[in-house]
Amino acid sequence: MIRILVDSPPLIFIGNAHHPTGALISGRLFLHVLEPTITIEMFRVRFLCTTTALKPVARACPDCASRTNELEQWDFLENPCILSNGEHEFPFSCLVPSDLPITTRGLLGSIDYHLVAEVLTSTQETICSREMIDIKRATTVRKDIRAVQSFPSTGLTAQCIHPSVIHPVSEFRLHMRLTGITSWLNNIQVRLHLRELVWWVEERQEMVPTACSRHAAKVGHKGNSTLDIDKRSIGRGKLKSGWIVDFGEGVIETEFLAAVDPSLKPICDVDSKNGLSVSHSLVIEMTVAQELCLRKNPAQMAPSVADKVLWTRFRVALTERGGSGIHPDEEPPPTYKDVPTLPPAYSQLDG
Numbered sequence: 001m002i003r004i005l006v007d008s009p010p011l012i013f014i015g016n017a018h019h020p021t022g023a024l025i026s027g028r029l030f031l032h033v034l035e036p037t038i039t040i041e042m043f044r045v046r047f048l049c050t051t052t053a054l055k056p057v058a059r060a061c062p063d064c065a066s067r068t069n070e071l072e073q074w075d076f077l078e079n080p081c082i083l084s085n086g087e088h089e090f091p092f093s094c095l096v097p098s099d100l101p102i103t104t105r106g107l108l109g110s111i112d113y114h115l116v117a118e119v120l121t122s123t124q125e126t127i128c129s130r131e132m133i134d135i136k137r138a139t140t141v142r143k144d145i146r147a148v149q150s151f152p153s154t155g156l157t158a159q160c161i162h163p164s165v166i167h168p169v170s171e172f173r174l175h176m177r178l179t180g181i182t183s184w185l186n187n188i189q190v191r192l193h194l195r196e197l198v199w200w201v202e203e204r205q206e207m208v209p210t211a212c213s214r215h216a217a218k219v220g221h222k223g224n225s226t227l228d229i230d231k232r233s234i235g236r237g238k239l240k241s242g243w244i245v246d247f248g249e250g251v252i253e254t255e256f257l258a259a260v261d262p263s264l265k266p267i268c269d270v271d272s273k274n275g276l277s278v279s280h281s282l283v284i285e286m287t288v289a290q291e292l293c294l295r296k297n298p299a300q301m302a303p304s305v306a307d308k309v310l311w312t313r314f315r316v317a318l319t320e321r322g323g324s325g326i327h328p329d330e331e332p333p334p335t336y337k338d339v340p341t342l343p344p345a346y347s348q349l350d351g
């Protein structure tokens, strides 16, 4: 019997994919020998990444649907060895580089990680054990971004202050300032009224399925097919009031809370070489109405013309929320020098 015990906490990369801090994976492999002795010829653990396309190039082909890459391998034996009855323990560890894509379960594809232990006995019997490894990315640093968009058809300029990073389970604050809501046409003042503001967080999933060698001809010489795209809203809100209007200064200003809906199972940002990527945008839709007022008598207004709908879109990253306390930069993870890489001497195990 064989089993894998992972000692390290869940693998969480801190910061973005270019950040130097990786995550430590360490564990122990237990081989329980029921017979008086067995001879094993091969004993290894492999760390694997599997990318699955839910719309593969050839629908019924498992090789198009899924491909597995080996990221690390630990060979515990150089030569065949005899193990006695009882439990034998083998430690292993490595520092996983932070540029790996996180574990992702998307609508178009998925990325999964496994540790697979394999033992080959002298009787050519293979014993396997698999353990899933969850890789996440978290951000501890949040900064606000000031984004500006102008709408030439109305003379409006929208300035939005929004966080650069949002999280699956927490609110975030948005500040909107619209300038240029008044203008003059001779003796007539043109005023823009904000009737409604709708915001939503848009999740965009993209997958470029890769063809296997047998079906490569279906997609040309590069082996990649066309891009599949899925877009959905993962959080939405509507405001009909709650803003301050100053026609003298020509400004509308509002601040409100927004959030992602965790029940929609939002997927954190990922940008992988495996063909799968997930990104997020904050979209704001404003419905404005135009009114005309005479300079001599501002209370006398002409009927407003048809409402206009204006859109603006800002890029935000969705990641897990980082922990508090010491910043991980100041406390790097232990390296695998701390863990013995060689198996225990078998002469000792054999007694």
Ligand SMILES: [Zn+2]
Residues within 6 Å of the ligand: 058, 061, 062, 063, 064, 065, 211, 212, 213, 214, 215
């Ligand atoms: Zn295929």
